[in-house]
Amino acid sequence: MNISIIGGGAWGTTLAQVLADNHNSVLIRDVNNNFVEKINNEHVHPSFAVSIPSSIKATLDLKEAVDFSDYLILCVPTKVIRKVISEITNLSTSSKVFINVSKGIEPETGYLVSDIINEVVPKDKLEGYVVLSGPSHAEELIFRKFTTLVSASLDLNLATKVQEIFANRYLRVYTSKDVRGVETGGAIKNAIAVVSGIASGLGLGENARAALICRGMREIVKIILALGGTKETAYGLSGLGDLIVTASSLNSRNFTAGLKIGQGQTVDEALNSSTQTVEGVRTIIAAYQIGHKYNIDLPIINASYLLVTGKNDLKTSVNLLLNRELKEE
Template sequence: MKKVAVLGAGSWGTAIAFVLAENGHDCLIWARRSEQAEEINQRHSNESYLPGMQLPHSLKATADLAEAANHGDVVILAVPTKSMREVCAELNSILDSSKLVVHVSKGIEPDSLKRISEIIEEEIHASKRDSVVVLSGPSHAEEVVLRHPTTVTAASSNMEAAEQVQDLFMNPYFRVYTNNDLVGVEIGAALKNVIALAAGVSDGLGYGDNAKAALITRGLAEITRLGVKMGASPLTFSGLTGLGDLIVTCTSVHSRNWKAGNMLGQGKSLEEVIAGMGMIIEGVRTAKAVHQLAIRYDVPMPLSEALYTVLFEDVPPKEAVDQLMKRMKKQEVEDLFGNR
C-alpha cells in the first residue's frame, strides 16, 4: 500500500483517486472548496462532477493543500492547465520532502509554450521532486468509475518512475502501459482536444461520418508533424495517447471539447459556449498555443489554424470549412511528413 495525494477534485481527479482507493492505497484528495471535501468525506460522492456515483469509503478529502501534498511520497496533479503553474509554485513552498510527481492534465501553456512537465520542473525545485511522470490516454472519468476497461500510458524519461506509476494503478479494469517519450505523450494529449473541438464543429454543422473520419485522420497528421518537429517519436502518435485519445475525444458524448465544438457549429459564440459548459474547455486555450507553436516550428497545421480563426477571429464555421476544402492539392503521404 502507498500513501498518495491527488490534487484536484474535478471529474478526472476524482476518478483517479477512485482507482487508487480501490487498489488499496491510502489516497487523500485535495478539493479547493471545503464543502466539496466534506461531501466526499461524509456522503462519499462528488455530485458536481460525477453525479450518481458512489466513491470508496476509504477515499478521504481535504481542502488543505499542505496536508494533501505532504500525505505521502506520490503527488498526482489533476488541476487544469491554466492553474498548473500557480499550484506548482505553492507546492514548492510547502512540500516537506521530495515527491514522485505525476500529472494527468492535458494542455500547453500559451505564450510560454511549455508542456506541463516543463512547468512542473520550472516551478518545483529539483530538491522537492523526484522524476516527473505523465499518465495519459483515452479515458473518460465517467467510464472509469463504472469500472469499464480502460488503457492508458505512464510516460517519463525515467522508466523506473513510469513503472512505479504503472504498479500504482494497474487492476482488472485499468491497464497501464509505459513509454519513455514524454514529449510525444504530452503533445498528443494536448492537441487531441483541439481536433476534438473541430470534430464537434463539424457535427454541429450537420456533416456526417465522412467529414469526421477526415478530421480525425488529418488531425492526427498535424499532431504527428508538430510532435516530431518538437522531438517526439512518430510511433507514439499511433498509440494510446495519439490515435487512441484522438478517437475517444472526437467521438464520445462525454467529451467536453466535442460538446463545445458542437455548440460552436450550431451557431453559438465562444462566450456563450464557455458560459454554457460550466467547466474548463482545455482545447480552447490549447488552440492558442498550437497556433503559436505552428509559427515557431514552421509546421503546416491547416485544421488547427481553421479552428483558431473560428475561435478567435470570428470566422463563421461554414466559411472555415469551405476554405479548408479549397486548399491546393497535395499528396497524402508526403503531406504527412510536412510538405505544404
Template sequence: MSHVAFLGGGSFGTALGILLANNGCEVSIYDRKKSVVNDININRKNDKYIKNLNIPKNVTAYNDLDETIKDAKFIVLSVPSHVIRAVSSSLKDKISEDVVIISIAKGIEEGSNLRLSQVIEEELPNNKVVILSGPSHAEEVAFDIPTTVVVASRDLDAANKVQDLFISKNFRVYTNDDLVGVEVGGAVKNIIALAAGVCDGIGYGDNSKAALMTRGMAEIVRIGIKLGGNPETFLGLTGMGDLIVTCTSLHSRNRRAGFLIGKGESTEEAIKDVGMVVEGIKACKAFYEIKEKLNVEMPITDVLYKILFEKKDPKEAVVALMEREKKNEIYY
C-alpha cells in the same frame, strides 16, 4: 500501500482516487470547495462532477493543502493546465525529493507554450515528474469500465512505479519514455476534437468526421515530430487512442464545445454552457503560435483558430479548408 494525494477534486481526480483506493492505497483529495469536500467525506459522493458515485472509505477530502499532502509518496496534479504552475509552486518547500509528481492534465501552458512537465520541472526541479495520458473519460473510469492509458517520464523508474500504482484488472497501464510525444498528442487531440464537434454542430456526417480525424492525426504527427516526439507514440494511446475517444464521445467537453460553436454559439457562450474547462481552446491558441514560429503546416488548427478567436463563420472555414491547393497525402 502508498498514500497518494490528489490536488483537485474534479471528475478525473475523483475517478482515479476511487481506482487507487480500490487498489488499497490511502487517498487524500484537496479541493478548495467545502461543498465538494463535505460531499466526499459525509455522503461518499461527488455529485458536482459525477453522479451516482460510491467513494470508498479510504478516500478523505480536505480544504487544507498541508493536511492533504502529509506523508504522501505520490502527488497527482488533477487540475486544469492553466493552474499547473501555481499548484506546483504551492508545493515548494513542502515535499521531499522522493515524492513523485503525476500530472493528468492534457494541455500546454498559455503564454510560455511549455509542455506541462516542463512547467512542473521549473517549479519543482528536484522531483520526478510522470504524465498520465490516454483515452480515459472520468465518467467511465469511475465506474470501473475497462480503460487503457500510458504513463510517460524522463525517468523510467518513476514511470514504472506509477504503472504499478494504477494498474488493475480494468485499468491497464503502459509506460513510454517519449515524454514529448505523449504530451503533444494529448494536447493537440483536443484541438481536433473541438473541430470535430464543430462539424457535428454544422450537421456534417461520418465522411466529414473520418476525414477530419485522419487529417487531424497528420497534424499531430507533423508538429509532434518537429518538437522531438517519436512517430510511433502518435499511433498509440495518447495519439490515435485519445483522438478517437475525444472526437466521438458524448463525454468529451471539447467535442461538446465545438458542437455548440458549430450550432452558432460564440466561443464564450460555448465555454459557459459546457461549464468546465475546455482545454482545446487554450491548446488551439498555443499551437497556432507554435506552428507559426516553427513553420509547420496545421490547416485544421489554423481554421479553428480563426473560428475561435477571429469569429470566422464555421461553414466558411470548412470551405476554405476543402479548397486548399491539392497535395500528396503523405508529407511531413
C-alpha cells in the same frame, strides 16, 4: 501507500477510486468546498451521482495534501497548473514525485506540463516526473469499465512504479520513456475534438468528420515530432487512441463544446455552459503558436485558431479548409 491528488473533479476523483481499489490511502485536495464535503460526508463522486469508497478523504488545505504523500497527482485544469505547482513547491519540505494527468499546453509559452515543472520546481524538491495519459473517459472508468493508460517518465523505473500503483483488473497501464510525445498527444487531441464537434454541429456529415479527424491526426503527428516525441507514441494509446475516444463522443467536453459552436453558440457561450474543464480551445491557441514557432503547416489548427479567436466566422473558417489547393495525400 499514501497518495495525494490535487484537483478532485471528474478525473481526479475517478483516479482516487482506482487507487483506493488498489489499497492505497488517498487524500484529494480541491478548492471547491461542496466537492470536499460530498467526498467526506456523503462518499459520493462530486461530478457523477455515484458512490465512492469511504476510505477516500478530501481537504481544502493544500499543505495537508502536500504533507500527506511524496506522490502528488496533478489533476487541475492546465490554466491553473503553473500556479498550483508553484504553491506546492513553496509548501513542500521534501522531494516529490509529480504525476501529471492533466491534458494541455500553456498557450503563452508553448510549454508542456513537464516544461513548467522543470522551470518552477527546484532540483532538490523534484524526485521525478511521470505523465499518465491515454484514451479514458472518467464516465466509464468510474464504473470500472476496462481502460488503458500510458505511464511515461524519463526514469523507466519510476514509470514502472506508477504502472504498478495504478494497474488492476480493469485498468491496464503501459510504460514509456517518451514523456513529450505522451503529453503532446494527450493535449492536442482535445483541439481536434473541438474541431470535430464543430463539424458535427454544422451538420457537415460523417464523411467530413472522418476526414477532419484523419487529417487532424496528421497535424498531431507533426506537432509531436516538432516537440521531440516519436511517431510510435503519436500512433499509440496517448495519441491516436485518445483521439478516437474523444473526437466523436458526447462524453467528451471538448467535442461537445465544438458541437455547440457548430450549432451557432459563441465560443464563450459554449465554454461557459459547462462548469467542467474544457481544455481544447486553449489548446487550439497553443497549437497554433507551436505551428508558427516551428514553421509547420497545420491547416485545421490554423482555421480553428482564426475561428476561436474571433478573427473569422464559421463560414469563412470552413471555406478556408474546403478551398485549399488540391494535393497528394
